[in-house]
Every structure is written in C-alpha cells, then in structure tokens.
Amino acid sequence: MSERVRVMLSEEEVDRRIQEIGEQISKDYEGRQVHLVCVLKGGSFFMCELAKRITVPVSLDFMSVSSYGSETKSSGVVRIVKDLDEPLKDKDVLVVEDIVDSGRTLSYLMEMLKDRGPKSLRLCTLLDKPDRRVVDVNVDYTGFQIPDEFVVGYGLDYDQKYRNLPYIGVVELD
C-alpha cells in the first residue's frame, strides 16, 4: 500500500493566514509583551512562523504533553513530558497549538496553566475541527476550521512522518 498526500491548504494559503493572525495579535497585545507557549511537537512550526510576524515583544517557552488513552482517542488526562522552563505568573500567555480536535487535551492543559497565575491566558490554534469537539474549549485565534479529516504537515504527523511539509494535506492510501 502506498501513501500519497493530497493538498488541503497550500503553503501560500497557510502563510497568508499566519500573517493575518500575526497582525491581529500584534494589535491586541499593543504595548505589552506576549509570552508564547508552544505545545510540542506539533505546534513548533506554526509558532516559529507566527512569532516572526508579531511586532510586539515576544518571549517563548515550550512544553510537551502526552495524553493518556489510545492513539486515536485522547482521554483528556494529560501527562507533562517536558514542563515549561519559566513561571507564567503575571505574564500575558498565548498558547500555540497545531490543532484542536476533541478539545480534551487543550481544555485540561488550559486549566492547568491557569492555575499558574498568568496575567492573561489565550489560545491560538492553526487548525480547528469543530465537528469533532467533545469538550468545550475557548479558542481565541483560529487559522482555519477544517472538516473531519486526518491532516498532516506544518507540524502535524502521521506516525511521526510529514511534520515538515510546508502545507496542510490529507494522507491517502492506495
């Protein structure tokens, strides 16, 4: 069986949208410093591209979480694999994710981060699959709402592959 990737969102479309979100964030955080929290590994490509387009001062931190449960269904109980280096106390924190699917991971993570006392806490995701939502998550910035298809590229993987694709695609088996 061979795998092919069908393009869902081209590199140009993704770049243009990240530029728009970057401009919006720069306006919303005018006069402040925004502290970007990247959720590894998926969020890393998006965060780098986004950070380059934000014109207010930016600081960065990274965390890695794994969700208990099967490969295809997250349980919503999140284990921290790599924690942040710095405290969030009194910072304007913007969490940067690749995708919100069921919402289980993000709702758990956002609650956990809120307990660390940031001045503000918002969420930015490149992709959102609203049809799949099981748990409510308040998303402040969304790149694209997409249909319920398994996507790869721009940080998203299928069996750890395809994260490096500069566009969003759907894996097709034939």
Ligand code: IMP
């Ligand atoms: P949630 O807890 O169901 O919202 O799971 C979100 C996580 O599942 C994301 O951070 C991704 O790592 C993974 N995920 C969900 N949908 C996709 C997809 O279409 N492609 C690749 N990974 C996905």
Ligand code: MG
């Ligand atoms: Mg992720």
